[in-house]
Amino acid sequence: MEAGDGKEETPLSSALSRFQLSEDYGFLLPNPLVGDGRATVPVGCRKQQGNGGAGDVWMPQLSTRHLRGREELYLAHLVLSFITMGYLWQEGEEGTVKVTAGSPARGECHRPSGSPPILSHADFVLANWRRKDPSGCCCPPCRNLDPIISLPGGESLRGFILVTFLVEKAAVPGIKVGREPPAVPLPRAHPSPSIALCSPSAPPPCAWLSWKDNPAMPDGLVYEGVSEEPMAFSGGSAAQSTVLHAFDELLGIRHSQESTAFLHRMRDYMPPPHRAFIEEIGRAPSLKQHVLCSGDARLRAAFNRCITALADFRSCHIAIVTKYIAVAKAKAGRAEVGGWAGRPPAALEAKGTGGSHIFSFLKSVRDTTRDGLISA
Numbered sequence: 001m002e003a004g005d006g007k008e009e010t011p012l013s014s015a016l017s018r019f020q021l022s023e024d025y026g027f028l029l030p031n032p033l034v035g036d037g038r039a040t041v042p043v044g045c046r047k048q049q050g051n052g053g054a055g056d057v058w059m060p061q062l063s064t065r066h067l068r069g070r071e072e073l074y075l076a077h078l079v080l081s082f083i084t085m086g087y088l089w090q091e092g093e094e095g096t097v098k099v100t101a102g103s104p105a106r107g108e109c110h111r112p113s114g115s116p117p118i119l120s121h122a123d124f125v126l127a128n129w130r131r132k133d134p135s136g137c138c139c140p141p142c143r144n145l146d147p148i149i150s151l152p153g154g155e156s157l158r159g160f161i162l163v164t165f166l167v168e169k170a171a172v173p174g175i176k177v178g179r180e181p182p183a184v185p186l187p188r189a190h191p192s193p194s195i196a197l198c199s200p201s202a203p204p205p206c207a208w209l210s211w212k213d214n215p216a217m218p219d220g221l222v223y224e225g226v227s228e229e230p231m232a233f234s235g236g237s238a239a240q241s242t243v244l245h246a247f248d249e250l251l252g253i254r255h256s257q258e259s260t261a262f263l264h265r266m267r268d269y270m271p272p273p274h275r276a277f278i279e280e281i282g283r284a285p286s287l288k289q290h291v292l293c294s295g296d297a298r299l300r301a302a303f304n305r306c307i308t309a310l311a312d313f314r315s316c317h318i319a320i321v322t323k324y325i326a327v328a329k330a331k332a333g334r335a336e337v338g339g340w341a342g343r344p345p346a347a348l349e350a351k352g353t354g355g356s357h358i359f360s361f362l363k364s365v366r367d368t369t370r371d372g373l374i375s376a
């Protein structure tokens with residue numbers, strides 16, 4: 001891709017077909033849109049500059065007009081969001097870029113897909129998978145699966161993306177109870193994902209994904225060419241996953257005011273059809289009321305099994321988060337992992353990936369789930 005002045009408009013699919021991020025930027029990008037077409041070019045700003053100065057290489061304004069269908073839009077959003085992340089965090093937490101000078105964030109693909117201009121859960125997990133053998137299955141333990149785009153973190157990061165993906169996949173039969181699943185790149189079968197695949201050798205990058213409530217970027221990010229004021233967005237978190245929100249609505253779980261406010265804010269990062277799906281479940285007649293009014297002991301037991309399974313999932317998740325953050329922190333303390341990719345981000349130690357105080361939040365959400373049990 002030629003260095004440009006950032007002003008010309010380029011069809012996104014043809015622009016994307018001509019680049020592959022170099023490993024210098026910490027990514028290897030198998031071109032998802034056009035077969036094996038590969039070329040290594042610098043995108044965004046050069047590492048040593050990154051301030052919109054004279055030595056920077058600018059990416060042209062990209063247009064979505066030539067993208068075909070939902071899949072290409074999702075892929076384009078995935079690719080551009082990852083490029084933006086690489087550009088912003090290339091020097092770790094200390095050297096954060098504050099302005100997306102000539103950056104891929106100026107691509108339009110967040111508008112038609114209704115997604116915010118940041119790497120969200122829908123990008124990082126839902127759209128970010130492929131079968132190595134296209135005719136093979138995508139069952140655990142992920143042997144035939146790979147993320148389309150990964151971040152530094154090796155197997156640990158691969159597991160983080162794919163296990164979350166498999167949890168989404170395992171939830172599909174549950175989602176079908178309410179309705180056909182919303183139109184997203186969700187998979188089909190019903191595996192039992194092993195969360196143990198996520199080994200805590202390196203922390204997940206989530207806290208680096210935010211420029212809201214993140215001490216490394218307290219003012220947010222200026223999207224050059226979009227707004228002169230900095231804008232704050234939360235990064236990809238499974239709190240943006242539709243499935244848990246849908247189960248909460250279906251089972252009539254009532255979280256605390258603070259947790260509800262955070263979780264509802266996370267809905268802004270979901271693809272609009274997902275959000276609409278959750279809201280529709282919320283408006284539907286209450287399942288819990290139906291079970292209560294029926295006086296049927298078997299119905300009540302089945303309902304309570306669902307509540308217990310959901311609370312158990314949340315307890316398991318708390319254990320994993322504790323392990324991940326504590327182990328990563330201890331390893332960093334013993335300098336077992338090198339470079340900025342191995343250090344637990346300051347924001348992750350104190351706060352969650354979307355900015356919540358993680359443990360009190362996660363425990364509160366687990367406990368209010370248990371409160372949903374119907375007593376005999």
Ligand code: HEM
Nearest residue numbers: 163164167237238239244321324352353354355356358365
């Ligand atoms: C190493 C693995 C993981 C870590 C470190 C982690 C970390 C976190 C953190 C810090 C939060 C707090 C919310 C925020 O601020 O973002 C959170 C929330 C959440 N995470 Fe994870 N997570 C992990 C794996 C998973 C997996 C595999 C799933 C499965 C879908 C998942 C589902 C959720 C959900 C649904 C929430 C929202 C809270 C709730 O509804 O219970 N997480 N996670």
